[in-house]
Amino acid sequence: MSSDSDCIFCKIIAGEIPSFKLFEDENTLAFMDINPASTGHALVIPKEHAADVHAVSEAAIAQTVKTAKMIALAIDRTLNPDGLNLLQCNGPAAAQSVMHFHMHVLPRREGDELKLNWGLEPGDMDAIGALAERIRSNL
Ligand code: AMP
Ligand code: ZN
Numbered sequence: 001m002s003s004d005s006d007c008i009f010c011k012i013i014a015g016e017i018p019s020f021k022l023f024e025d026e027n028t029l030a031f032m033d034i035n036p037a038s039t040g041h042a043l044v045i046p047k048e049h050a051a052d053v054h055a056v057s058e059a060a061i062a063q064t065v066k067t068a069k070m071i072a073l074a075i076d077r078t079l080n081p082d083g084l085n086l087l088q089c090n091g092p093a094a095a096q097s098v099m100h101f102h103m104h105v106l107p108r109r110e111g112d113e114l115k116l117n118w119g120l121e122p123g124d125m126d127a128i129g130a131l132a133e134r135i136r137s138n139l
Contacts, residue, residue: 001047001048001049002048002049002050003047003048003049004049004100007049007098007099007100008098008100009045009049009098009100009102010049010100012029012031012045013029013045013047019031019032020032020034020128020129020132021132022042022071022074022132022135022136022139023067023070023071023136023139025063025067026047027046027047027048027059027060027063028044028045028046028047028063028064028066028067029044029045029047030042030043030044030045030067030068030070030071030105031043031132032128032129032131032132032135033104033123034122034123034125034128035120035121035122035123036123036128037104037106037114037118038081038106038107038108038109038112038114039079039107039131040075040078040079040081040105040107040131040135041104041105041106041107042071042075042104042105042135043102043103043104043105044064044067044068044071044102044103044105045064045100045101045102045103046060046061046063046064046101048060049100050100050101051099051100051101052090052091052096052099052101053088053090053101054090055101056101060101061101064101064102064103065086065103068086068103068105070139071105071135071139072084072086072105073138074135074136074138074139075105075107075135075138077138078131078134078135078137078138079107081107081108081109082108082109082110083107083108083109083110084105084106084107084108085104085105085106085108086103086104086105086106087103087104087106087116088101088102088103088104089104094116094117095116095117095118097120
C-alpha cells in the first residue's frame, strides 16, 4: 500500500504519531480531529496515500465512505446531534490542509452556524480522548 513518509496521516496510520483512534480495518482508519470544528468531529482516511479526490482510487474512496457511514452512526448514537455533515475538501480554496484524502464526519447542532473553511483551533485533548472512548463503545 502506498504511503508518503512526509505525510502526517501516513504517520498516524504507521503509529509514528498518536491519534484518538475510533476504528481500523485493512483499508481505512477513523480517528478524532484534534482541532474539532464541532464536538465529536472525526476523520476517516484510506490507508493508501492519495492526495485528494482526483488521486484516490475508486476502491479506496468507496471503502472510506463505508467506514464514514459506520462512524456517523456511532457518533449519532453517542451524541444524538441535530444533524451531521460528511465533508471532503480538495485544494487550498476548499481549505484542504492535509494532502492525504480524508472525509470529515461533522456532528451539527441546530443554529451552530458552522461555515466551510472554519479554521483550525486546538481542542481539549482530555475531552476528545474521553469522547473517542464513548464513540468507540457505540460502534
Ligand atoms: P482539511 O482541512 O480538510 O485538510 O482537514 C484536515 C484536518 O486534519 C483538519 O481538520 C485538522 O484539524 C486535522 N488534523 C491535522 N493533524 C491532525 C492530527 N495529528 N490528528 C488529528 N487530526 C488532525
Ligand atoms: Zn498520507
